[in-house]
Amino acid sequence: NAGVMQNPRHLVRRRGQEARLRCSPMKGHSHVYWYRQLPEEGLKFMVYLQKENIIDESGMPKERFSAEFPKEGPSILRIQQVVRGDSAAYFCASSLSPGTENEKLFFGSGTQLSVL
Amino acid sequence: DQQVKQNSPSLSVQEGRISILNCDYTNSMFDYFLWYKKYPAEGPTFLISISSIKDKNEDGRFTVFLNKSAKHLSLHIVPSQPGDSAVYFCAANSANAGKSTFGDGTTLTVKP
Numbered sequence: 001n002a003g004v005m006q007n008p009r010h011l012v013r014r015r016g017q018e019a020r021l022r023c024s025p026m027k028g029h030s031h032v033y034w035y036r037q038l039p040e041e042g043l044k045f046m047v048y049l050q051k052e053n054i055i056d057e058s059g060m061p062k063e064r065f066s067a068e069f070p071k072e073g074p075s076i077l078r079i080q081q082v083v084r085g086d087s088a089a090y091f092c093a094s095s096l097s098p099g100t101e102n103e104k105l106f107f108g109s110g111t112q113l114s115v116l
Numbered sequence: 117d118q119q120v121k122q123n124s125p126s127l128s129v130q131e132g133r134i135s136i137l138n139c140d141y142t143n144s145m146f147d148y149f150l151w152y153k154k155y156p157a158e159g160p161t162f163l164i165s166i167s168s169i170k171d172k173n174e175d176g177r178f179t180v181f182l183n184k185s186a187k188h189l190s191l192h193i194v195p196s197q198p199g200d201s202a203v204y205f206c207a208a209n210s211a212n213a214g215k216s217t218f219g220d221g222t223t224l225t226v227k228p
Contacts, residue, residue: 004159006159031214033215033216035218041220042122042205042218042219042220042221043160043205043218043221044218045215045216045217045218048214048215055214056213056214056215091159091160093159103148103209104150104162104165105152105160105162105207105216106162107152107159107160107161108159109157109158109159110157110158110159
């Protein structure tokens, strides 16, 4: 009975490298969200995806960041040419039916990205 | 422009007393509010929620109050227990947006 699975838990990259963060939603959930938590800050929305579609990417930086949720496989958050300011905890969440009254998010344990 | 604000970064209470965590919002389109709890090195977990058509929702030791006219909600925990020590996030949804907007969180410490 797996919840939202994120991997890796910890990721260390040098400046200029690429970071790939993976997220498998809860079984039966087709809506995936990525949030970022910078040190001493709250959860900031990045992107909302459904299978094969980006629904809302208003929180994602325009450059270097991309996200996908293919028909098969996990959702991927990709950060190219990482910089020290990208160091943060990245949380993935999934939901069953957004916009309904009882909707809530189920979160993974997060990926802690450290850029050296 | 932060649409959901938790103005108290931290709160410390004695075990057995009441904890009151506050949250303010600015967007009148929000119609559903949730509280999440987060322990270190874990993801947030859902705690309790309230629809904008209600002013109170209770679940065991946890009660959420909503004052729509003031755009304010609060989470009451009574009695507080040491295991309640965590970061509490307030979040707001609007039916059309599909995403949740979070506050910056309040760190609650319950002292034995």
